[in-house]
Amino acid sequence: MSYVNTLRMFMRVYELGSMSAAARDQRISPAVASARIMELERHLGVRLFNRTTRALNATEHGRLFYEGALRIVEAIEAAEAAVMTAAQAPKGTLFVAAPLGVGRRFIAPHVPAFKRAYPDIDIRLRLSDRVIDVTGEGLDLAFHLGALADSDLKVKMIADCPRVLCAAPAYIARRGMPEDGAALLAQKHDCLNLRFPGAKEFQWTLQTAEGPKRFEINGPFESDDGDVLTGWALDGAGIVLKPIFEVAEHLASGALVPVAVKTPPLPTQLACLSPSRRFRDPKVQHFTDFMIKECREALTRLHDTLEAHQREAEA
Template identity: 75%
Template structure:
């Protein structure tokens, strides 16, 4: 297994472009990662990466070796999956990503019950509101909330999630009730922005009588955590665009109220994404089946309750 582990480390270093990132991904130290790459290079008799103090780049030999190495790992995964499917006992570790609020409120609690049914499957759950690269980050599946880009990923639709523009009554009392997206821009309303490294200029696409229209909004506060934006909105700091299931309780209590109702946002698509080859893996398939059912049930309850 040592040689396979060395290959697995090489593939993750190649895909992540960093020895330390690959080490974190494989839950080991940078020193161990470097030693595995060095051992693989000695075995092959070539240098696989050019290293500088600031960057790491694959050599021509490294690029040649990557496709074959990736194929080796996929063949092993397929073989293991076939055995697990034949024995009806999925096992192993799966790497999952989800948006923060959905992950905390729905996915994470459901993992506990999932493990009761499938104790031989370990779950590594990563929560973030940023967009993730499922393939490059070595994920088995990711729950995605928002527009879906064209890709080679297997997409399983879960639900269309209605979204709303909301603010605290105290904010509306202080700044007035904006009727539509144009008023958000014209009156320079404080819009609470979800931003993360690599995010483009911020716009809200809203529904108008003439079809979709993008409004370039702005505000003094932004965060890469959607729950922080909700907290700021509750504190009267501004207007936030949120999936309705995340704020249903606050709408019921009146802690948040709808604004700009003449130009509502479009629903966000909630989907489960996975590399096509990963979806054939029994442990990935049984996890995605379980969580999709949980998500659909939880969303129905929150939106109808």
Template identity: 80%
Template sequence: MAYVNNIRMFVRVYELGNMSAAARDQRTSPAVASSRIAELERHLGVRLFNRTTRALHATEHGQLFYDGALGILDAIETAEATVMEASQSPRGTLFVSAPLGLGRRIIAPAVPRFKKMYPDIDIRLRLSDRLVDVTAEGLDLAFHLGTLSDSDLKVRMIADCPRHLVAAPSYIARRGNPVDGATLVQDKHDCLNLRFPGAREFQWTLQTADGPRRYEISGPFESDDGDVLTQWALDGCGVILKPEFEVAEHLRTGALVPVAVATPPYPTQLACLSPSRRFRDPKVQLFSGFMIAHCRERLASA
């Protein structure tokens, strides 16, 4: 296994371009990562990376070895998946990511039930509203809300999620209830924004009689945590755009009410993503199938 672990480390260093990042990805120290690369280079008799004080770049030999290394790891993972499938005893660790709201309300509560069904599978769940690079971050599965860009990832669509523009009654009493997106902008309503590194400019695409229209919005507050925005809205600080499942209870109680109803937001897509070479893993298929069914059930009852 030592040689296989060295190859796994090489692949992650190659893909991440950073020894420390690869070490974190493989749950080890930079010193161990460096020693594994050095051992692999000694075995092959070539230098795989050129190192400078600021950067690490694959040599020509490293570039050639990368494609072969992927093939080796893919063959091992396929063989392991075949054995686990035949033995009907999948085991190992899954690294999963999800947006904060979805993860806290829907994904995380169901993980213990999955663990009881498959006690030999461990789950490492990461929650974040930022954009996630599934491959670079070494994830087995990622739940994604929003428009999907073209990629080599395997995609399983889960559901279309209705969304709403909402605000607290106290905010509406102070600023009024905008009729539509145009009023929202013209009257300079306080829009509470989700902001994280790499986020796009603040635009809300709403449904109008003439089709989709983008509105440039602004506001006094922003956060990279969607639940923080919801709390600010509950406190009367402004308007938020949210999936229905995140604000359904607040809508039922009247703590939040719809605004700009003449131009509602479009639904957003919820999907499950997985790197192509991990898609056959029985652990991945079991967890994704379980969670997809669970998500659809919960969203239908929201």
């Protein structure tokens, strides 16, 4: 297996563009990683990387070798997956990422149950709202909420996640209840804005009688943390657009109520992403199937709850 491990080491150096980062990823020292790459270069008789004090870039030979190494490692991992599936005993460590809200509410609570069902699989769960590089960070799979960018990742759609516009009763008592998206603008309501990386303006896409329509909203507060926005809304600072799972308990208690119910937000998509060479790994398949089932059941319950709250708001 030593040559296969060397191929994996080479691939991670190529993908990460850093010897030290690849060494950390493979849990070996930078010196060992460098020695393996040099040994591989001597074996092939070519230089795979151009090295400077500041950068490490693949040569043309390196790029060509990566393509071949990728096919070899994918074939080996597919064969290993087939054998493990036949043995029905998946084992090893899974590296999983998810957005904070999704991870806290949908994934983390079910990890202990998954571990009981598959005791030989360990989970390393990373929660963050930053943009994740699934392949570059060595992840086996990542949960994603929102529109998907084009990529070579394998995608499993989980479900549409309902969203809701809501505000505290104190805010509505002070500013009035907007019936729809047009009223949000006409009455100059305070909208609490989630700041995405690179965002220059804020738009809410709402469902109108004429179809989906974008509303350019404004407000006194913005943050890149969704929980901060929820806290501001609970304090009566304005109207917030949230996935239903982030505010379900506040809607149930009456601390927040739906607004602009005639033009509800479009749902957002919850999906699971995996590098192509990890997609058939039994660990990935079992974990994905387990969590998709839990997510779908939870989202169905939340959708029914949201419809009940919206009917109450319209009454």
